[in-house]
Amino acid sequence: MARFELKLPKMGESVAEATITSWLKEVGDTIELDEAVVEIATDKVDSEVPSEVAGTLLEILYQQDDIVAVGETIAIIEVEGEDSEKETVATESIEESVEVAEIEKTIEKGLEVTAIPVSKTSDAGKFYSPLVRSIAQTEGIAFEELETIVGSGKEGRVTKEDILKYIKEGRPVPKNIEASNTVEKSAAPIQKVVQKEVQKEVQKVVPVSINGEDEIIEMSRMGKLVSKHMVSSIQTAAHVQSFIEIDVTNIVKWRTRVKDAFHAREGEKLTFTPILMHAVAATIRKYPMINIAMDGTHIIKKKNINLGMAASLPDGNLIVPVIKNADQLNLVGMTRAVNDLANRARNNALKPDDIQGGTYTVTNVGSFGSLMGTPIINQPQVAILALGAIRKVPAVIETVEGDFIGIRQKMFVSHSYDHRVVNGALGGMFIKTLKEILEAWDLNQDF
Structure with a gap:
């Protein structure tokens, strides 16, 4: 065999x-x-x-x-x-063993902790998974200490639950942990261990009060990922918003007139999303400094315009598949791309590459009935656009014969951007230009 x-x-x-x-x-x-x-x-x-x-x-x-x-x-x-x-x-x-840099200097005042390279297997052949080794390294658990943990996995392997339980309930506190949390630059791995242990001692977490009628629900893996990503973005970028109202009456009338013929000819349902995404891509071409990313103190100007499009998953969570080279697509191509990604998102059929490489993100909060929103930037991008609901409103209409009140189809657009690199002029001019493109829509054009 x-x-x-x-x-x-x-x-x-x-x-x-x-x-x-x-x-x-x-x-x-x-x-x-x-x-x-x-x-x-x-x-x-x-x-x-x-x-x-x-x-x-x-x-x-x-x-x-x-x-x-x-x-x-x-x-x-x-x-x-x-x-x-x-x-x-x-x-x-x-698979190579996890390694850490050699420690040239020990902690001031003689903290008795050494570097924590954790081998994949012990001398007795006991296997440690990458996750367990990563936790051990982060928590400052030496290989000798790791071998003392009783594993509940197959053939006595130490599982994630075993090591977390050991850390929470049974691990002895390293000696002199309170001595100092200042280390030489070359001892950075040890510094993290010290700081983590000190924080455990000084931080008092107030438990959430619950009663017998409350239900405790574990966050899904998706929820945990989104939570971490959103908090990281808020802590990284200086969020600021600009808002503008756009008259999309001509677009509504045009779509109503052509949607059946569009479906008959192209086999695709024409929604407002590809129309708006097409206009966003055209606007980005006029303002390429919106299509950038941050890497520390460096600005990376992206050559390709890859539009992220927030879409719903079957469990109610959102995901952001990416339309690659969106500015090179005509309206028919954009409609096919939008419908394809949205359908595959609903069927959990997206591939890893489908959500990679985005340079600018658009989210349609109007699909949930919201007039506007203040979305959080999708790092490492520097801006995100929220499309509000289209609704009929009374509006002042200016004509050569004077002003009068009429019913128009309007929507709010919210633009969140990173004020570290995008100032108010650029952020505001971007949505002003988007407004001009959409309001100049030709009612008589073909598709």
């Missing part, structure tokens, strides 16, 4: 790792060719890894919640045939 290595496949140009979310097969199960073996998650996209061969699942090398690099072996499948060099188990050659 031969042993086949099931590796984590490449899932996109910018995807380097994934998290194991659940195993669909257990050791000993029979696997068919192209049958899904494991579910993985990359950022916000969930997907399955199929088997390239038929056989029996012999060994699982990573557990649920472990983070795995692309190209690493995640399982061993026994297949018919003889072993070959390519099919032997070689996890040692794929």
Whole structure:
């Protein structure tokens, strides 16, 4: 019998790792060719890894919640045939031990903590997953201390739950932890350990008061990712907003006139979203300094205009698939791209590359009935646009014969931008130009 290595496949140009979310097969199960073996998650996209061969699942090398690099072996499948060099188990050659920089100086006043390089296996052959090793390194748990933890996993392996329980309930506090939290620059890894332990001592977390009628709900993986991303953006960018009201009466009338013919000719439903996204792309071309990203103190001016489009997932969460080179699409091409991404988002069929590489984001808060919103910037971008609901309102109409009151279709647009690099003039002129493009819509144009 031969042993086949099931590796984590490449899932996109910018995807380097994934998290194991659940195993669909257990050791000993029979696997068919192209049958899904494991579910993985990359950022916000969930997907399955199929088997390239038929056989029996012999060994699982990573557990649920472990983070795995692309190209690493995640399982061993026994297949018919003889072993070959390519099919032997070689996890040692794929995965290197976690290393930290050599500590040249110790903490002032003699803190008795050493650097924490954590090996993948002990002398006795006990395996430690990347997630467990990462937690150990972050918490300052030396390899010798890690080996004292009793594991509840397969063959006594230490799981994420084991090490977190150990940290919470049973770990002794390092000696002299209160001595000092000042370290030399070369001892940066130790500094993080000290600061973390000191914070545990001085911070008093007030528990949330609950009663028997309250329900405790664990945040979903998506919710945790979004929460972390949003808080990081608020702490990073200096958010400021500009608002403008746009008369889209001509667009509403034009769409009403052409939508049936559009669907008959192109086979696509024409909504307001591609019309508005097409105008946004044209506006970005006029103001390329909105299409930038921040990298520390450096500004990266993006060549391509890749529009992120907030879309709904089946569980109610939002995801931001990206329309690549949006300024190069005509209205028909934009409609196809918008509909395709929206449909695949609703069916959980987006690929990792579909949500990568965005340079500017648009969110349609009007689809939920909101008149306007103040969206949070999608880092490392520097601006995001919120489209409000289109509604009929009484408005003053200026004519050569004088002003009069009439019913018009209008919407508010909110522009959030990073005031570190986008000033009020640029942020305001951007949506003013967008307004001019949309209000100049030709009622008689074709599509």
